Amino acid sequence: MNWLDTILQGVLLGGLYALFAAGLSLVFGIMRLVNLAHGDMIVLAAFLILVLVTTLGLNPFIAALIAMPLMFAIGWALQYFLLNRTLGKDILPPLLVTFGLSIVIQNGLLESFSADSRRVFAGSLESASVNLGPVTAGIMPLMTFFSAVTVIVCLNQLIYRTSVGRAFRATSDDPVTAGLMGIRPQRIFAMATGLAMVVVTIAALYLGTRANFDPTSGPS
């Protein structure tokens, strides 16, 4: 059943890519901003988790839980104080600024962590697997996949079922009229980027425990 196995591994790996994409598309969907530094933000989050694991001796999952609010705050501030200023009719400024941001993050990480490739160790979970009839699947790939499904379902519920989600959609439709409803588009954008960074942290957890990464892994 080698081919079944291959398909399953492929589907489960798709979960990781879905996590990478979810944050990116959340931001693009709401403010038409293509964040060229998205990959670097994932690597940044992976280093944050690594630091929490190595200095505090935390379990990587706990470390990710702590990293989430930190990354939310970073995303919020980044959007509110920097990226909001680049938004407008022209799509070039946000591209230039996020490209620059990508370089800043990469070099910042190189300075602090050197170019060595790193890995977050998740202990015995890494090699654990379950038998699913004819095939076996690793616990970590399964968790990655189900995390991705959960993230996407949660984002969907948030966007289509909550008052904040309505504000997201209204702002994306027409920020001026949204203002007349009492919505502050600048804050909505900041919240969206903050949320995207929470998703980024989840992606970073699985990226960092699955494979080696180094400061320049972001763009790839």
Added chain:
Amino acid sequence: MALLETRGLTAAYGDFQALFGVDITVGAGETIAIIGANGAGKTTLMRSISGVLANAPASILYRDEPIGALLAPDILSRGIAMVPEGRKLFPSLSVEENLQIGKYGRKVDGPWTLDSIFALFPILKERRNNPATALSGGQQQMVAIGRGLMSNPEVLLCDEISLGLAPVVVRDIYAAFPSIRETGASIVIVEQDIAQALKVADRVYCMMEGRVTLTGRSSDLSRDDIHKAYFGTEHHELA
């Protein structure tokens, strides 16, 4: 005492000046109509009051507080809601969601709730789950008015609610205004249809080229006066 007042209000788009010292007052519970030809500056006046355009702080007063420089969300939270020209519904939101979002920035208990708006415009209840843009023009205008009412405003600004609608539909929409007045809210309507404006409003301001050219109680204004203020020429019996 005026609830809402503009004093020497000026507004410009870049180099182009659209308002030259506009003075209007709106009393509590009063309905005011702003009339004037295309390009007179009516929408600019509405956009200034509602905070879409920023102005000198003291050029707009609300309960004697200078509000000219405030942003739209701050204006709404004080109780001034706007039904913008062209309806501007959110296409990604259903009819019901478009109504709900009207109170995002001002959650105040009052006469207007989803239910009372559905009672005012029953057709909206039937179409509540449709995308707002799937409705007819008249129904969309009802959503836009309902959305403005959801915040239970003290002042409702309505910019050309009859634009592009058939006369029977316009009549249906204006039939809702007595109920809105009854709640004690002040209403400012921008209207090109002079007869309609005189019918619904206590007082009328006529604008031309960024200035108020005529003002008075609806019952006191003559057709000639209005014609002159509207077009800047004597009335030559066109119709």
